[in-house]
Amino acid sequence: MADVDILIGIDAGTSVIKAVAFDLRGQQLGAASVPNRYHAGHDGAVTQSLAQTWDDCASALRGLGQRIDNLAARTAAVAVTAQGDGTWLVGRDGPVGDAWLWLDARAAPTVARLAAGDANRARFEATGTGLNTCQQGTQMAHMDVHFPDLLDRAEVALHCKDWLYLNLTGIRATDPSEASFTFGNFRNRQYDPTVIDALGLTHRRDLLPEIIDGTQVMHPLTADAARQTGLRAGTPVSLGYVDMVMTALGVGVYGGDGDVACSTVGSTGVHLRAVSSNNVHLNAQGTGYVICLPIPGVVTQVQTNMAATLNIDWVLGIAAGIMSDMGQSVTHRDLVAHIEGWLAQSPPGQIVYHPYISEAGERGPFVNANARAGFVGLAQHHRFPDLLRAVAEGLGMAMRDCYAAMGPLPSELRLTGGAARSKSLRGILAASLNAPVRVSDRDEAGAAGAAMMAAVGIGAYPDMQSCIAEWVTPLLGQAEAPDPQLVAAYDRLFPAFQTSRQALPPAWDALAATRAPTGE
Secondary structure (H helix, E strand, O other), X not given: OOOOOXXXXXXXXXXXXXXXXXXXXXXXXXXXXXXXOOEEOXXXXXXXXXXXXXXXXXXXXXXHHHHOOOHHHHEEEEEEEEOOOOEEEEEOOEEOOOEEOOOXXXXXXXXXXXXXXXXXXXXXXXXXXXXOOOOHHHHHHHHHXXXXXXXXXXXXXXXXXXXHHHHHHOOOEEOHHHHHHHHXXXXXXXXXXXXXXXXXXXXXXXXXXXXXXXXOOOXXXXXXXXXXXXXXXXXXXXXXXXXHHHHHHHHOOOOOOOOEEEEEEOOOEEEXXXXXXXXXXXXXXXXXXXXXXXXXXXXEEEEEEOOOHHHHHHHHHHHXXXXXXXXXXXXXHHHHOOHHHHHHHOOOOOOEEEOOOOXXXXXXXXXXXXXXXXXXXXXXXXXXXXXXXXXXXXXXXXXXXXXXXXXXXXXXXXXEOXXXXXXXXXXXXXXXXXXXXXXXXOOOHHHHHHHXXXXXXXXXXXXXXXXXXXXXXXXXXXXXXXXXXXXXXXXXXXXXXXXHHXXXXXXXXHHHHHHOOOOO
């Protein structure tokens, strides 16, 4: 019989579902993936088939089995994480329609109503989380008023990873991270009646599943799931925390000297810092998230930008369109190869760019569905490299805006996502925070974070700190110190960024009114 020496981490993201194999000491052995599929409607709906999501997850696991010899016999445990927020309703006979994803914007009127209510501050003080359209709580509150039949037909309200866990184990459950930032209290990691009542969902309380911690409680893979995935029935399965903190755990949000922070700067921007649950900074604006880590007494404070490198894709797309119209076809890859050179041609800190390119607006460090991107300070001598630099600096300013809403700026930044691959972008982000940047060599951080929970759950490590010491710390690169001249330039730029951002909401609202007749 083969040694039981593999942990599988499943990471079901918005764009792709991955199954990744690690040895018990954290070395990645192989991976398989399946593209994710969701549907966007004209009314702001963004939905995903529950049945298809499970089929795709099972396919990814079978694909991993084709890459790793004797995978089923060698697997010590499986762990699952996935995209956060959203509402995945399950009834007696299976899914109740398609899931509402975190991208779904239909709950915006309900968010505005709840945010204006007298109970909202008490809800925020308990959860540490500001209201937005992404969340299951606001989506269910919206359903309760406008689509009550969905909730009437449901027996349990799950998140994506919870749905996959149900298919793997037959157990309806959620984890402390999503339970507490949506419906509970981050201090005790339990549901909070004050929060549920503030959302107007007390009469729907029975839809909330049991809360379990995957480092302490695991359930066996069912025979049916074994047939579909190619794994062995009875294999322990760990329910991971939400993907953003699993990714942060995998690249080093916790561990090290000083005030360490972690940012994922990819299509979206996720900015986290690990703090004691007794040392959380709850801002006056009531925005951001507080999300538990699978470490007793430790949580992450989180602010998220709806769009990060999507802004760079947009400005490069403008250039590609112009060149195509002139008869010169270029690819996105061709233009990305020129980013470093274009950034070098432009001096820093000339133009303010607000990177709110998402049609859903912004949610960190403020919530405004009407927020839109824009330049402030253009002059006739500015050229394309100046615009590209402004867009890149806008990502740094937005990151600084987010961390400033959580307290003092961090002393070190661990970075992952597409921006981490560019030396110039790393330099801009480091200077924006005046903090050294370290990049992890970990390829699949979300799956690794989940697998780390399974490693602790099966006793391969006595606690998460010892697992971090072997899985995370050795993979961190050397610290890249910020350029003092860039730091000075961005210290001057940031007040202009914040002042203009705070002045723009009336203009955003007026623009939204002009779009209203035809929609966006």
